[in-house]
Amino acid sequence: MGGIMAPKDIMTNTHAKSILNSMNSLRKSNTLCDVTLRVEQKDFPAHRIVLAACSDYFCAMFTSELSEKGKPYVDIQGLTASTMEILLDFVYTETVHVTVENVQELLPAACLLQLKGVKQACCEFLESQLDPSNCLGIRDFAETHNCVDLMQAAEVFSQKHFPEVVQHEEFILLSQGEVEKLIKCDEIQVDSEEPVFEAVINWVKHAKKEREESLPNLLQYVRMPLLTPRYITDVIDAEVSSIDGKYCSTYMFISFDL
Numbered sequence: 001m002g003g004i005m006a007p008k009d010i011m012t013n014t015h016a017k018s019i020l021n022s023m024n025s026l027r028k029s030n031t032l033c034d035v036t037l038r039v040e041q042k043d044f045p046a047h048r049i050v051l052a053a054c055s056d057y058f059c060a061m062f063t064s065e066l067s068e069k070g071k072p073y074v075d076i077q078g079l080t081a082s083t084m085e086i087l088l089d090f091v092y093t094e095t096v097h098v099t100v101e102n103v104q105e106l107l108p109a110a111c112l113l114q115l116k117g118v119k120q121a122c123c124e125f126l127e128s129q130l131d132p133s134n135c136l137g138i139r140d141f142a143e144t145h146n147c148v149d150l151m152q153a154a155e156v157f158s159q160k161h162f163p164e165v166v167q168h169e170e171f172i173l174l175s176q177g178e179v180e181k182l183i184k185c186d187e188i189q190v191d192s193e194e195p196v197f198e199a200v201i202n203w204v205k206h207a208k209k210e211r212e213e214s215l216p217n218l219l220q221y222v223r224m225p226l227l228t229p230r231y232i233t234d235v236i237d238a239e240v241s242s243i244d245g246k247y248c249s250t251y252m253f254i255s256f257d258l
Helices: 015-029 048-054 056-063 080-093 103-112 116-128 135-144 146-158 176-183 194-206 208-219 228-242 247-258
Strands: 035-039 043-044 073-075
Touching: 015 056, 035 080, 043 048, 043 080, 048 080, 056 116, 073 194, 080 103, 080 116, 080 208, 116 135, 116 146, 135 146, 176 208, 194 208
Parallel strands: 035 073
Antiparallel strands: 035 043
8 A cells, every 4th residue: 555544533323323232232131230220110220321321310310429329229200110111212222112102101201311302202293193182282281391392383283273173172171261362362373253252152151150250251352353243143142142141241342342
């Protein structure tokens, strides 16, 4: 070979994956494992360094002065054994199996153990599952677990599909404040204001005795100028009166004032 060849760093792109595969094989044969995670009476042998490298939760556990630092067994609360198995598989393979059946357990567990990859995978899965029948529930679920992008996606979906969303049980079971927030939003997409009025009436009728006092407050968010005079006289008057006559006069004041 003639000439002088300059040194060169060569990246093989196979090393990291090969190491993960080897460590996963070692885990499954309980070789070189230095900690056992105990979940619901089931033991999961693992390697501290692998857990700490993937999770801030385990990193803090094994590098701080917490009591678990030197223990050979660590009890993990707040998740099921089947969920722990899925999470450990992710840690060692970078692959997570998300399904409709497991996502509601998997996402909170991923948040607990601070496994960002699993959390992201769950959020992407739930976003792909958005439907008029579940978007309000997914929005609340996302808010509970601080999944901002998923929460915003569900919010936009509920606004875009408002007429279909209000036909489902999730809408009927909302609190008054949540109904108000949805119907007064300027981003809801409707061909007319009729579905907004009908959504309010159906929500009140579902639990008439408890909800009829909410009617005047909710009806003030129905944009009356967008409704036809015929709809007001033929539909609205009859619907409001059928719920409770004493609220009819309140609503007519609101409507004509607008």
